[in-house]
Amino acid sequence: MLSDWLPFLIYGLFALAIPASMIYFSFALATRPRRRTRARVIPFESGVSQGQMRPQRFTVSFYLTAMLFIVFDIEIVFLYPLAVQLHALGWFGFVEFAFFVLILVVAYVYIWRKGALNW
Amino acid sequence: MSTTLRHVGRTRRWPVVGDAIYDGSRIPARVPTVLDVPPHLRDTDDVLTVNFGPNHPSTHGVLRLIVDLDGEEVVGLSAVVGYLHTGFEKNMEQKTWWKAITYPERIDYVGYQNNELVFVLAIEKLLDIEVPEKATWTRMLLCELNRIHSHLVFLGTSALELGAISMFWYCFRERENILDLFELVAGQRMHTRYFQAGGLAEDIPIGFFPEARKFVENMPSSLDDYLTLLDRNKIWLERTQGVGLLSSDDAIALGQTGPVLRASGVDWDLRRDQPYLAYEQVDFRVPVYTGGDVYDRYRVRMDEMAESVKIARQCVDRLERMEGEPWIADDRKVVLPPREELHTSMESLIHHFKIVTEGYRVPAGEVYVAIESPRGESGCYVVSDGGPRPWRVHFRAPSFAALQATATCSQNTLIADLIAIVGSLDAVMGDTDR
Amino acid sequence: MSDPTRLRDYGLQSERLLWPTKGPSRFEEELGVEELEQALGITTLEKAVRWAQTKSMWPDTFGLACCAIEMMSIVGSRYDLARFGMEAFRSSPRQADLLIVSGRVAHKMAAPLRQIYDQMLEPKWVIAMGACASSGGMFNNYAILQGVDRIVPVDIYIPFCPPRPEALMEGIIRLHEAHLAGIPPAYERKQVAT
């Protein structure tokens, strides 16, 4: 049992070790500033930033675009299992998935006609 | 040469500022260079004020734009300049004419030969000195090479900002060839200080013409490469066409000159309409486009590069036939006598001493000379009191006028287009802030 | 060691350390090659960190005037700063290690320059590129700051107006050598509040 999971464990170990070492070394070897200057705290605004930017309201179109992106991006995640098993599923898988994509195309045409895509 | 001016001559009767400058003008009414936030947005919280500040990768130097954004759309803009104000004019008043020639190159540090030329032409106009043929043609050749150099820097950096990163490396490859020519003829890549009042500082070295011919032969093929790279690139066309519109009347009212004016449909080029140096003996075409957007300014500069290569070729042909001719006037009051003459003639020694210690004297008077620099009409207003030092020098900077059009061009555009607009106006901050 | 403010106090004669076949520099002859590391008291890890820092020192796009055009051409294909791993010109000071002040600094630009320097993270270096940044150059007047070292501690001064790309590269190589030899950045040597 363990043997067929061993490669996965080694791979997981590496996947864990590399970011952990990066995080550790970036703290261990970093050279600390002697004193926290005010400039370090305020945001970088091409050299002329007065102070902390007051919380600003963003228009809703940013949020809308983000949501649309998520909807159509997650669609690709569903493609992976299909791609792996495409040969095994054969025509059934293909038709099944064509229907799934069709639904999303309907959604795409809807938001396109509603004008949510142009800014 | 076409002398009828198609789009020009329509002088409109312009009402007083307050209501729109004239019907159809897109210049902001209250202050021509500041785009005000529309009243319905003015004191709501939707407007986000952003500093397109002095240290920004896409502002080509230390220009600062205070941009009011409604989401991604630019609703307010005001430019703040002066972050590179160097006090050229004050310094030039303290130097003799001879030393002051070094300063203008640093004003517009991308089109530096043209700047030096405009000051030297102003001195020569006051002095009324006769410049030999070879010097005039060499100046024309170097200024045309500098125009290509300047447009290459424009193309490289503005394409880089719009994502065509490889254009930067192509343009700077050609630019290095031009800088080799400058180094060959004047000893230094930039700020060559090669023009004197009366001609050139030195004769042209022997190996210059084969190199210049080699550059002039294979430059057109590089220009075609750029066109194939960019002209049918959908992203480039999408980002530049229809962006930053400037009508011909707005361009004239805002004092635009050069490629920005020619891209707005006004057929005006000082090299053809007010020839200086020897431009009337050279055959070239002036590209004019009527779109008035970022794409047409880019097309004007691309065609101008091709025309400049043609002019450079004609200059090299002509200069090769002028092998032994004098390259500087021989008016001893202004021009240093040759070294070997100092050992023999007493007058040369005295002239040499007077010029070197006190500087030559330019007769009293005021003069305004204008030439076609890569960015537009670069003028130089010189007042002399007859002494060895200029009394007042003022440079008319094309970039200074170009930046006044940012408010007009950036109406109802997105912030991403602002980068394309500032890039297309091709303003050099040293030129703007003097 | 006396107040370590000048390079000479560290005995660095700016011999080339990157040039393997050059043989020991006078600095190493004085101390003898074997006990070089004990004498300077640096551990191999420290040396490895220094080596890593010199190999990817990202400059900040701080182009002011004519030197900026020459700084741009050093990224071009002929001089190619990518050989030193420095072709990524970062536009925000948070990600930049090296501030190349290329051009004349007007008084109006002095405050943003200082703010950007403060916002850079340690270890950070400053190269004053060109005569105008190093000493105000030919603009000895009311508008220009007479030398950037009035507001930021400078590591390397590069003469010429504008410096050729080779001159800028020479400055960068010297900076790498100084860092490899263990010389702390300017703000530590000159005890300047970062």
Next chain:
Amino acid sequence: MSDFSKMPGYVSTKEEHGEATVVVDRAHVRDACAYARDELGFNVLMDVVATDYLGWAGKGVSGYIGTASGRDLNAPMTQGLQALPDVKPARFSVSYHLLALRQGAPRLRLQTWLEDGDPVDSVVPVWPAADWFEREQFDLMGIRFHGHPNLARLLMDDDWEGHPLRKDYPIGGEPVRFSPAE
């Protein structure tokens, strides 16, 4: 050289080095510019320049050997002028360089003379291009332009005192030290 005498506030004309200069009275600058633009067709304002003539020809005419008060050898350029230039009517001159975008590229310089502190009418309503030119001359030379929509410092810092390009403003900078001993 076409006749400019019908220009409002016309004072005098000068033709030198092939350039026409029309001196206009300070109070009629805007009408003169509107006239130049509408009637004479100068539709582009190229440049607005202010010049400070404080101490003009102050050095006097130098004799063959040094000036009347002797020659200051360690400041070589103190020798006087060979000929006294013409006397200027007032301290400041503001010149408007105009261009007509038509065949032959006719150019004109409209010049007004004023003392320190005298206001001049702004020509922004005539040419919008004048906005920054006038702000720069106000910033560097201290010329007040009445009716300018946004007259503030352009090139210098907002809290800068004095107008740097005036002749009585010191050049600033530092005395150059040639040896560390000084």
